[in-house]
Amino acid sequence: MxxxxxxxxxxxxxxxxxxxxxxxxxxxxxxxxxxxxxxxxxxxxxxxxxxxxxxxxxxxxxxxxxxxxxxxxxGPTEIELKEILEQQEYLLLRKIEQLNTSFATIDASIKVIEAGRQPPFHVLLKFIKTLPGDDIFEWAPSKVSKEQQEVMSGQMKDLYDVQKFYHKWKSLLIEATALLHSDISPSSREGQELAGQWWDMLIYISGGDVTKLEQIDQSGAMNEEMLVGEKKMLEEANDFIQRAFDIYSKNNNIQLKEIKTND
The missing domain is CATH 1.10.1660.10 (Multidrug-efflux Transporter Regulator; Chain: A; Domain 2)
Structure with a gap:
C-alpha cells in the first residue's frame, strides 16, 4: 500500500x-x-x-x-504528561494574574481620575511590588491552615476558584491604596463601593455563612504569609478598607463582630 x-x-x-x-x-x-x-x-x-x-x-x-x-x-507516560501539563497550567495562571494586576491597577487609576484626582502612580508601582509574586498558586495552599481549608472548601473547589479569590483580594487592596494616597475618604462614594465589594468577597468566601468569617480570617493568613515587601503599605490599605467597611456596615445594618483585616 x-x-x-x-x-x-x-x-x-x-x-x-x-x-x-x-x-x-x-x-x-x-x-x-x-x-x-x-x-x-x-x-x-x-x-x-x-x-x-x-x-x-x-x-x-x-x-x-x-x-x-x-x-x-x-515520549512521556500519561502520569508524566499530566505532571507536565499541570506545571504549565501554573505558568499560564501566573501570566494571567500578571495581566489581572495590570487591569486592576488601570481600573483603580480610572476611579481616582473620575473622582477628580491624580492617580498616585509611583505609590501603586511600589505597592504592587509589595504583593505576592505570581507564583502564589504553587505555594499558597501550604500557607492555609487545615481549619481554613475546611471552611473555604465549599467555595475553593479548584485552582481557578483560588485564582478568582486571589485576584479579587489583590484588586481591592490596589484600589484601596489608590484611594488612600489620592486623599479620597473611606466615607466617599468610591470608598463605600470598595467596602461593598469587600463585603461581597467575604460573603462569597464564607458561602454566605458570616459565622465562618472569623474562622477564615483570610486577610490575616494572606497578609502575614504572603507579604514580600513593605508591611506598612499593606497595613495602610487594610486600615482604609476597615474604616470604609465600618461605615458600610452601619449604613447597611450589618450586625457582625469586627472583621479583622490586620493580624
Whole structure:
C-alpha cells in the first residue's frame, strides 16, 4: 500500500503555519520531513501530522520549542504528561494574574481620575511590588491552615476558584491604596463601593455563612504569609478598607463582630 504523503504547502494551508515555520521545525530537528520526491519536493507522513498536532498543542500552551522537542523525543507516560501539563497550567495562571494586576491597577487609576484626582502612580508601582509574586498558586495552599481549608472548601473547589479569590483580594487592596494616597475618604462614594465589594468577597468566601468569617480570617493568613515587601503599605490599605467597611456596615445594618483585616 502506497504511503500517504503530505507536502509542505498543503500542511501550511491546513494548519495555518507558514512554510518558513515548517522549514524551521525541520532544520532544528523538531519535525524533520520524512522524505523527498524524485523532484526534491519535501513531504510528511501521517505519523508526522500526529507529531505536528502535538507541537501545535504544546505551542498553544506556551511551551518553548526546546521543551516541545524534548517531550516528543522522550515520549512521556500519561502520569508524566499530566505532571507536565499541570506545571504549565501554573505558568499560564501566573501570566494571567500578571495581566489581572495590570487591569486592576488601570481600573483603580480610572476611579481616582473620575473622582477628580491624580492617580498616585509611583505609590501603586511600589505597592504592587509589595504583593505576592505570581507564583502564589504553587505555594499558597501550604500557607492555609487545615481549619481554613475546611471552611473555604465549599467555595475553593479548584485552582481557578483560588485564582478568582486571589485576584479579587489583590484588586481591592490596589484600589484601596489608590484611594488612600489620592486623599479620597473611606466615607466617599468610591470608598463605600470598595467596602461593598469587600463585603461581597467575604460573603462569597464564607458561602454566605458570616459565622465562618472569623474562622477564615483570610486577610490575616494572606497578609502575614504572603507579604514580600513593605508591611506598612499593606497595613495602610487594610486600615482604609476597615474604616470604609465600618461605615458600610452601619449604613447597611450589618450586625457582625469586627472583621479583622490586620493580624
Amino acid at each position: 502506497k504511503e500517504e504523503r503530505y507536502f509542505v504547502g498543503e500542511i501550511a494551508k491546513t494548519t495555518g503555519l507558514t512554510v518558513r515555520t515548517l522549514q524551521h521545525y525541520d532544520n532544528i530537528g523538531l519535525l524533520p520531513v520524512s522524505g523527498r520526491t524524485e523532484s526534491g519536493k519535501r513531504y510528511y507522513t501521517k505519523e508526522d501530522l500526529i507529531s505536528l498536532e502535538q507541537i501545535i498543542f504544546y505551542k498553544m500552551l506556551d511551551f518553548s520549542l526546546d521543551e516541545i522537542k524534548k517531550k516528543l523525543i522522550d
